[in-house]
Amino acid sequence: MSSEEFPIPISPSITLHTLLSAPSQSSDRPALLLLHFWGGSNRIYQPSISLLQARYPIIAPSLRGWGTSSAPADATAYRITDYAADIVALLLHLQMEHPTLLANGIVIAGHSMGGKLAQVLLSYKEVAPLVRGLVLIAPAPAGRFALPDDMREQQIHAYDSIESASFVVENVLLGKAESVSKAAKKELAEGMVAGSPGARAAWPEYGMAEDYERAVVESVEQYQRGRGQLKVLVIVGELDRVEEPGNVESRVAVALRNTGADVKMDRMTGVGHLVPLEAPETMASAITAFVESF
Template structure:
């Protein structure tokens, strides 16, 4: 890849690993440098030591510190997917895909318990992927669904529990507004937000209300794209469309 191109840092969703971005990376230009880590507790970064057994190891701020440690050069553009977007807020992310809001949101007790156990077994994980995360069950082939399910089930239990149990409820709304306001005062703060028309987890309406409007209110120049026929797993359901949208945005930065 070209050394003059911006580095695109990809942050995965809860239950995923860096492999969720493989289809997207395949469609990105070779001039785009990509860094796609898996957070501790997921994928090849899965650990079982005492540091990763505590609740504190999986708070949004701690994940953000991990990402900040990767930002060693200028020209970084952060793309966060779902939970990854909430982390990206704290590292001044610029691209939010099927984004969770920076503000707190709390699920009803029964729904929270369902989410905590959603990735306990392959069968339940595949059901969630097909019937909740994908816009349409047939959006991707069975092999891809199985791979995503296996990655979700393989996560450390504390990491699987963290997002529905307390990560969703962490509050960063005021910090995000303040940061965007500071950036907007120095220069135009450009943000790309991408949603899925069929997303049941972060609906396009909620993304517009809780992400786009909040960022615009803080002074950011926001481009909001809703991809037709796409659910929550945008990087695999619409990899080519997302790649083109991202590349078009990147050249404007």
């Protein structure tokens, strides 16, 4: 079973290029909705998709401004709520055009910025009834996070050139520079630089600082009143310099546990921030075990 990318128009101005795949045999397993990190695209999940697509339907969009998806010229159009509105529209489109993909609900898997987006999506009435669990991979917290001014300025320009993006890949994002191939690192850097100016700047400029913590707490509590305990798998890389394991545990795992969610945390040895590329087999195994436990 192979995945195929489709340009899916979800509004008059936005088209999300989305990898879709369905197993050859029908089952009662949920679809995996895969949301990527700031600087990436759906391509980062390709190694994992090849391991998961025989068991689960796959929905993997490139978010606005990344990959080959549409890129609004408005520099303020890359808020988490803008990304969330796009995903809601994508799911509504799939319910109409590919209803079997969503017939058994979804597990939302979000990496880094995509992890913040995954948490926020639970607050949307169109999404919550579909959700059977969350997989948060090196996730950014739902609440506000502010960088020092000098670091913030560096991040805004981190993807301005192949040279700067390559430096970030090797020295910030990867746990060990040798953990992925030169070709994969080159593709990552090229994808970062190809992102729209608005998308490249948005996360450090204002996306990190957006505070949805209260909204997420309320949506999890509401979900559990109507659907039962929310199941969450949090995956972190032992060597992550971006979303350090201790911060993820305190600001994401503990915060969700305090709402009553059933949260499991999986620390991956020798892995940095780019879990889907550094440890696709281990990550796919962890996701499979989590989903099969429902």
